[in-house]
Amino acid sequence: MATLKDVAALAKVHPSTVSRVLRSVENVPITEETRKRVIAAAKSLDYQPDQRARALRLGKSNTIGLIIPDISNPFFAEIAKSIEQESYDSGYTLVVCASNEDQEKEIDFVHNLISRGIDGLIIAPVQDSYEHLVDLKKRNYPFVLVDRCFDEFETNAVVSDNEAAAFEAMEYLKDLGHKRIGFLSGRSTIYTIRKRRQGYQKAVDLFGLDKDDALVSAGGFTFEEGYSETLKMLSLAHPPTALLIAGNRITFGALKAFVEKGLTIPDDISIIGFTDSIV
Amino acid sequence: MATLKDVAALAKVHPSTVSRVLRSVENVPITEETRKRVIAAAKSLDYQPDQRARALRLGKSNTIGLIIPDISNPFFAEIAKSIEQESYDSGYTLVVCASNEDQEKEIDFVHNLISRGIDGLIIAPVQDSYEHLVDLKKRNYPFVLVDRCFDEFETNAVVSDNEAAAFEAMEYLKDLGHKRIGFLSGRSTIYTIRKRRQGYQKAVDLFGLDKDDALVSAGGFTFEEGYSETLKMLSLAHPPTALLIAGNRITFGALKAFVEKGLTIPDDISIIGFTDSIV
DNA sequence: CTTTCCAATACAATCGATTGCAGCAAATAT
């Protein structure tokens, strides 16, 4: 890799001059002839400024970090894609890290990314703890949460109104005539899940629907868990006639259970799932 | 952020001593008392070495870059996830970039990542051109291709035997009694697609199956294209009785077409798709 | 012919961490 020094040597000027020519800004006057010589030299050496050196000197890296719990989940992958596109268009490079729903790893990534001189951070937190985020806030480090935030800790965040969404979905199912609606949950420590469940409960109460703990599953986000929890619910003495499902993978698991039980949608059972994804 | 200097000041030693204590390696002896003082100072300041400074000095960043065409495609997301996990376990940070099947962007990323002092590069190339990769190879820059490689240009690469896979799939369909098998392709400039098509053709020839250009679609990788190409093929005078499908999203598009046409698998039509993904 | 001034470029410090070498003290050898 050619450095400023190499270009300077070739153009027979001082490195600082090369820098000034190449950044071109500033009100420092440069002879047209020098400028041409420098540009030619830079081109002939295929000079690319060393970003880590720039970042070190400037205290700015034009890079932002994104930490998501699971890159292989289309929901987060889609988020990553959008952020990446927007970053790229704004001249930023995005560093995507996958915490894999592991709190330790997330904390690791936060430290690691900061020490790399990242300009800002976007996090979909694991939500097993948040001291590291409190710390970020205290240090005035720019970061934004996405998809998940904390009730007890105020931050900038981009989230959906999960409670209202769940409530609306329930209302729709109620209007279809359903009285006994199951709720397939995900990890209940997570913001989105808690809110969706609140919406579900609110609807159950308000609409006078069947209130039964057996109609609310616990569990995680996986396909397998969705499958087994659905089977469990379908084999109840009074199975639900509709399901509200709090995650895309869980939904696919439920579908598998339906197929296995020979149930058809919407004839035998109705479902509404969160986080739609075709593929 | 605390720097080496800050820690040194607090511990009343020279920065170099702090560095030596913290790296601990080297055969330089350090008094136990000094060591303790330094470690205490580092802890109390929550010192984290600046990775960009280290990278600059050491010429090594412990970071590798991954460029994939589409992060929202579960196939690539899954690849990214595995590589990320493996990198993390080996003490490397992975930078994931999405070229979005845009050759210019890929080239941009290659330059950008290199100038960031990335230690190595993993690329699933767009395959519209490869001069930039030739350049990398010439400069002896460590990189590996994944999923896609070039017939005309030798590199390290991790790829599947797409031709054999397509052939095997065709053999299976033939054994089921199918004589008229369609091939839903993706962008034909791409390695995987070309190979799969070769396997398809080889099977058609070898098994004496129906040879008909109308049975081979062109097109891209999208859900929509899969849908429309399938509809087109189903409305042929002699529609295929089975389909070999070269991509996961295309497959989902085909499924939509089947549903719409009221076709059931495997009663009305058989399919085998590449790149399985549940969700 | 000297002084002043300005345009154009060079110098040097800086960002933070690392490392070969120098230096200083105490301990051992002569």
Next chain:
DNA sequence: ATATTTGCTGCAATCGATTGTATTGGAAAG
């Protein structure tokens, strides 16, 4: 008592780019 070794730590250069502050050369002014 002096010379030599050894153990520990400080000094300073370095990585590559940036930028405030010289410095240079030549032209204009006196």
